[in-house]
Amino acid sequence: MFERFTEPARRVVVLAQEDARERGDQSIGSEHLLLALCGAGGTPGAGLLAAQGVTAAAVEADLRRGERPGGPDLPDREALASVGIDLDEVRGRIEDAFGPGALENTRAAGRGRRRLWGHIPFEPGAKKALEYSLREAVRRGDRSLGTEHLVLGLLHEETGRASTLLRARGLTLEGMRAVWPPAM
Known part of the structure; x- marks a missing residue:
C-alpha cells in the first residue's frame, strides 16, 4: 500500500512513528498520524487542517484535556480550583521544568517503558485511517495517496482518537470533501 504514498505522506507516517516512540507509546494511533499531519507544513493536508483551525498545538491541548473541552478530569479540576489550585498552571509549570x-509519559499516566528502537505497530484505528485514505484516493481517481487523503481517512468514524478530536472541532468527512478542490 505504501508504494502509492507521495513522499510527504510517507514522511507523515514516519513522523507519526517517531511521535509514538518519543511519547513512549507501544503503538501508533490515529492521533499520532493527526499530529504528524499538522506538523507537515507546506503540504495540502496540513493546509486543509490549518484552514479549519486544527494545529499541532490545538491537537496537543485536546489530547491533554481528554479529547473534548473540559475533558474527563473536570470534576477534579473544579475541586482543585475551589482550593485555589489552577490545574493548567500546574501542568504548565511541570512542562516548563521537565519538557x-x-x-503523559509517567507510569501514572499509563505509559510503560519507552520503545527506543524497532518496529512500532499501528493500532486498529490508525490502520483503518490508512485504509480509508487509500479508498479516498481511489474514490477520487487519484494515482497517488497524499497528505490530503490522510486527512480524509482520519475523518472516518472507525479511526479512533483522531476522528473524535476532529469531529469535536466541527470537522466532518463531507465538509472536508467539499472544501478540498475537485480532482483534475
Whole structure:
C-alpha cells in the first residue's frame, strides 16, 4: 500500500512513528498520524487542517484535556480550583521544568517503558485511517495517496482518537470533501 504514498505522506507516517516512540507509546494511533499531519507544513493536508483551525498545538491541548473541552478530569479540576489550585498552571509549570508531555509519559499516566528502537505497530484505528485514505484516493481517481487523503481517512468514524478530536472541532468527512478542490 505504501508504494502509492507521495513522499510527504510517507514522511507523515514516519513522523507519526517517531511521535509514538518519543511519547513512549507501544503503538501508533490515529492521533499520532493527526499530529504528524499538522506538523507537515507546506503540504495540502496540513493546509486543509490549518484552514479549519486544527494545529499541532490545538491537537496537543485536546489530547491533554481528554479529547473534548473540559475533558474527563473536570470534576477534579473544579475541586482543585475551589482550593485555589489552577490545574493548567500546574501542568504548565511541570512542562516548563521537565519538557512538553512530561505528565503523559509517567507510569501514572499509563505509559510503560519507552520503545527506543524497532518496529512500532499501528493500532486498529490508525490502520483503518490508512485504509480509508487509500479508498479516498481511489474514490477520487487519484494515482497517488497524499497528505490530503490522510486527512480524509482520519475523518472516518472507525479511526479512533483522531476522528473524535476532529469531529469535536466541527470537522466532518463531507465538509472536508467539499472544501478540498475537485480532482483534475
